[in-house]
Structure formats: C-alpha cells, structure tokens
Amino acid sequence: MDQAIVKNYRRLVRDGFKNAGSYENPSILLSTIASGIRICGGAGGYVRIYLNISDGVIEGARYLCSCDPTSNVAVEIFCDLLSGKTLEEATALNEGMFLQELDGPSNDLRKKARSLIKILNDGIKQYRAGTS
Amino acid sequence: MNSEIDLESIREDFPALACRRNGKPPIYFDSACTTLVPRQVIAAIDQYYANYPACGGERSQHWFADEVNNRIEGDTDSGIHGSRQMIAEFINARSPQEIIFALNTTHAINMVALGFRFQPGDVVLLTDKEHNSGLVPWLRLQNRGLIKVDRLVSGAGEIFDLGEFRKRLENQRIRLVSMVYTSNLTGYTMPAKEMIKVAHEHGVKVMLDGAQTVPHEAIDVRDLDVDFLAFSIHKMCGPKGVGVLYGKKELLDYESAGGGGSDGAIEPVILGGGTVVDSNYGDYNLAEVPTRFEAGIQNYPGQIGAGAAVQYLQNIGMARVKAHEIKLNSFLTEQLINRYGDTGWFRILGPQAAAERGGILSFALRRPNCFGISRELSERSNIMIRGGAFCVHSYLNHEFGADWLKPGLPTDHLMTYRVSLYFYNTMEECSVFLDTLNTIFEERGYL
Ligand SMILES: Cc1ncc(COP(=O)(O)O)c(C=O)c1O
Helix, strand or coil: CCHHHHHHHHHHHHHCCCCECCCCCCCEEEEEECCCCCHHHCCCCEEEEEEEEECCEEEEEEEEEECCHHHHHHHHHHHHHHCCCEHHHHCCCCHHHHHHCCCCCCHHHHHHHHHHHHHHHHHHHHHHHHHC | CCCCCCHHHHHHCCHHHHCCECCECCEECECCCCCCCCHHHHHHHHHHHHHCCCCCCCCCCCHHHHHHHHHHHCECCCCECCHHHHHHHHCCCCCHHHEEEECCHHHHHHHHHHHECCCCCEEEEEECCCCHHHHHHHHHHHHCCCEEEEEECCCHHHCCCHHHHHHHHHHCCEEEEEEECECCCCCCECCHHHHHHHHHHCCCEEEEECCCCCCCCCCCHHHHCCCEEEEEHHHCCCCCCCEEEEECHHHCCCCCCCCCCCCCCECCCCCCCCCEEEECCCCEEECCCCHHHCCCCCCHHHHHHHHHHHHHHHHHCHHHHHHHHHHHHHHHHHHHHHHHCCCCCEEECCCCCHHHCCCEEEEEECCCCCCCHHHHHHHHHCEECEECCCCCHHHHHHHHCCCCCCCECHHHCCEEEEEECCCCCCHHHHHHHHHHHHHHHHHCCCC
16 A cells, blocks of 8 residues: 555544445445456455535435445545535546545555546536536 | 375476466465475376366266376276275275266365255255355255255364254254364364264264365274265365265165155256266156266266376375374464464454364454455465455354445455465464564554
8 A cells, every 4th residue: 555545544544434324315426346356256356435515515425335445545534535526526526636546656555546536527427418 | 194284296296386477486374275286197197188088077088088087986906096986085985986986075065965865845055155156056945845954063272163053963964064174264164973872872864075084184084984075186286176975876766765765865956968878759768877976978087087196195105194284274373373363453263273274274464455455365365365254254244244345434444364274384384474564564554
C-alpha cells in the first residue's frame, strides 16, 4: 500500500467508516464487480455505491463493499466528494480531487479514482435518461 | 535412510524456484491448487514432443507409436516400466488395468457419478466439506430426480464422526459414499480405512476424492479396500491436464458377470475412438478395461510425464514428504497462534493441531477490508497463497452466511486464506511469510 493510503486507512479503522451503509431505494446504484470473485470464490474487490438525489443535488452517498483498504479509501473519498454536489458538478469530478484528500501521492488511488469516475458518469447518464 | 528431505538438491530440480521477481525468489504456498514441476517431468514431456510426438493406444504401427506406448503401458522385453504401472505401484493397485487416465480429479469423479447405475431413490452420502468437484456432479443427479444427496457433518473438533456415519448407513438407503479424503479447506484427513470397513459391512461402495491425499502421503488402495479413488497428477509434480481414476477391476467392468456386472460397476461415459474393438451400423463392442474409459486421442505427453512425477515422488519417499509438511505447518501454526490467537479476529479452520492438517493451513480473518492480502503478499515478498472459498462454497456459505463475499459494512468483513505447503518449501520461507503478514496487519491498523 502507498504510505499516503496507509495513513488515511488507519484513520478510517480508528475513527470509523463514516460513509459506510446503504439506502433502501437509492436514486442511483453504482457497482464495481472485479473479475474473479465468483470462480472458486476469489478474493473480494466488489463495491456498491448508493446515491440519493433530490432536485438534481446528491443529498447522500453511501457504500457497501468487499474490497481492499485502497479501494475503501477511494470510495470513502468518493462519497465525501459527491455529497452536496449537483449532478452537473459530480460529472466534473476528477482524479486530482481524490488525491488532494491524501497527504501524499498514490498511483493506486489514481487508478481507483479513474474507475469510480467512469461508473459514476455512466450511472448519471442512465439516471438522466430515466428521469428526463 | 535419512528421514530429512535434502532440500537444497530438491529445490534445484524446480526451475520455477530459480525465477526472480523484483529480485526476490518465489515463495510458492499454493500447492493445493497445483504444484511446481521438476525438470525430470519437464524433460519427459519435452522428449515426447521432440522425439516421438505420435499417438499411443496401439492404434498405429510405427516406431514413434511404439515409443509412446512403451512409456505409458510398459514393455517387458526391453524392461521399460510404463507410467500406468508406476501409478498402480504408487498406490499399490492390483494391476495397471485399475488405473484410468482422466483429465483431473473433477473428471474422474464425474466418471463415477455418470457411469454408476443408480436406482431412483438411491442416496449418495458426502461430507459437509466437499470441493465443488465432489459436490456438484451429485447435485446435478439429485436435480434430475435420480438420487438423493445427503451429508455427514463433522463431529466435535472437526473430525469424522464414525458413530454418526454408522447410524446413517443403518437408517438410510445409501448406495454410494463419495467423500473428500483430505479436505482442501482444512487439510484434515479422514480415517478412510475405518470408514470404508463400516461402509462395506453395509454393502455400500466408497469413492474417495484423493486430490489432496495422494500427493502428500503413501496410499495403499488394497489396504484401504477403497472402491474408487480420484486424484490429480498436476497436484503431485506432474503435468496439468492429467488425473487418475482408480477403480477395483471388477467395478470397471459392468458387462461381466452375466451382462449385469458386479453391483456398483461403472460404465464408460464418453465413447468413441479407442473405446471399442469393433462396431457396425447398429452396435459396437467395448474394448477392455481401462482402454474403454479413455476416449479419443489422449494427453500422451501428460501421461508420460505422470510416470516421471510418480517416480520423482517415490525417490523422495512419501513418509518424508508428509513429515516435512507437518514440520513446517507446526511452525507456522504455533507462530500464528502466538501472535494472533488472542485477537478474536484470527481463526485457523479445521483441527487446531498442525499434525492433523498435513500441509494445509487455512485461516479466517474478521477485520475491515481483510481482502486483497494474497495480492499484497505477492507484491511485497513474492509469496503465493490463495484467498477465497477454495471451491468449498457450500460449507463456507453455510458457516458464514450466503452473503459473506458480497459487499457489506467494512466492520462486518470476513475473509479466508489458505497456505498450502509441499516438500520443496522451507522454514525460511515460512518466516518471510510470517513477517510479511505481520507487516500487512500492522499497516492496516489491525494490530
Ligand atoms: C479436494 C479436491 N477435490 C477436487 C479438486 C479438483 O481437482 P482438479 O481441479 O484437478 O479436478 C481439488 C482441487 O483443488 C481438490 O482440492
């Protein structure tokens, strides 16, 4: 693990995973399924993110996961970044915003951020198509 | 004879151990999945492709084919020992005819599941910790309404409950017992001889899934009196794609004894080239055993390599293999229990004594994000272990709940990991594993 992730993750273990949880009927449900989880019960890598939207604003973001610490750090930051943003602002999320939340560089976080941003944009597109 | 393994010279036989990644040697602790292959086996396969890459099975009449055949079936004139004979001797079968080459354990178990002539309502009794390969073939037959599948749950201390087993045989219409001999999850080896004796007293046939037993200790099928035994050559230093079904001769010949065959005899599942001696537009005559079970052109290099693998293990000595694994496992077990035994979030699966788990040490962790540890061990120190359900989903889902691998709250996370050892592993490797694991735990804030 990158040192910046270690620091951030240990804080999560100590202080709690404040965005962990779910909504019963989320406006948007995002999910990342890592390959290999099913064959012979491979190890983890699965995150489900629940977004509650009201009047075009993300009022809450929660997640459930079976993933490693780096992914968990990424998804906690993701939920923090999304809360209170309009959908317009959410689509402007970038990798740099994730990295600003850490005390140092992390290539691994950058990769996780990239995939979260992609599924977010896909989810928002689908949501807009369904509500327009 | 020295009872210790000559590790230094043995390790030189395995080219994979000389590979380096980030300057570090591989620490291969995933032998329950598949083992590393010594150069002697690689050479036997190489020679096939370089010198006589032809078909066997007495189909063709030229010297390439003779070379292949001699290496698999043997040649008494030139004193060549065939691999089928070597495997028969390795497990003390009565004859090479009792050795059927299969793709792997899964294939061998399916041969029995699909070739055994069940009557509706027959019960097949399993353990509660079958690998999917020893479970799913039976569930399919159950789903088709042909059999009922039942399971015997381990007794206290995670060991085989012989008393309960006897009761089941007395009260149920059990036709076949199909059980994992050594669990790939816990490493526990059941008292097969006693179990088989009781089954036979009740007229019930027994198949053992020996995938994790045959590679790790001396097996004597005659002493066990087992009816069928399935195992994989790739888990015992041999090539991938080769397994074995051992069956008592009379149980491989369903046509004999007046056409009915002896009770419990299996018929071949896949027919075609190589399985018949004659055919016309309306019918066919099956070939002898074991040829009738080996349909189509076979994995000849693999079968030849299987002989080399068995020879390799025999030269080391199976008693030494077993003792070495237990020595390493005892060290790991003691260290892990000392370090994490009181944490409440670390638990070794199966019997707690290493001597009862051979070369397998599986542990469950209940910590946030306890996923990805095998990947981290690999990236940090080139250590290869496995995490997940190890194809024993049924038991783990029952133990931990069907959703245990699904997304949940980090505080509810749970993951299982397996270290599986073989004779080429060392104490130093175990120490590197322990230190690296501890660093990962510390880094994650678990300690
Ligand atoms: C106990 C057990 N049975 C069956 C199998 C399946 O073996 P194969 O994949 O060689 O068919 C395995 C493999 O891990 C095993 O451990």
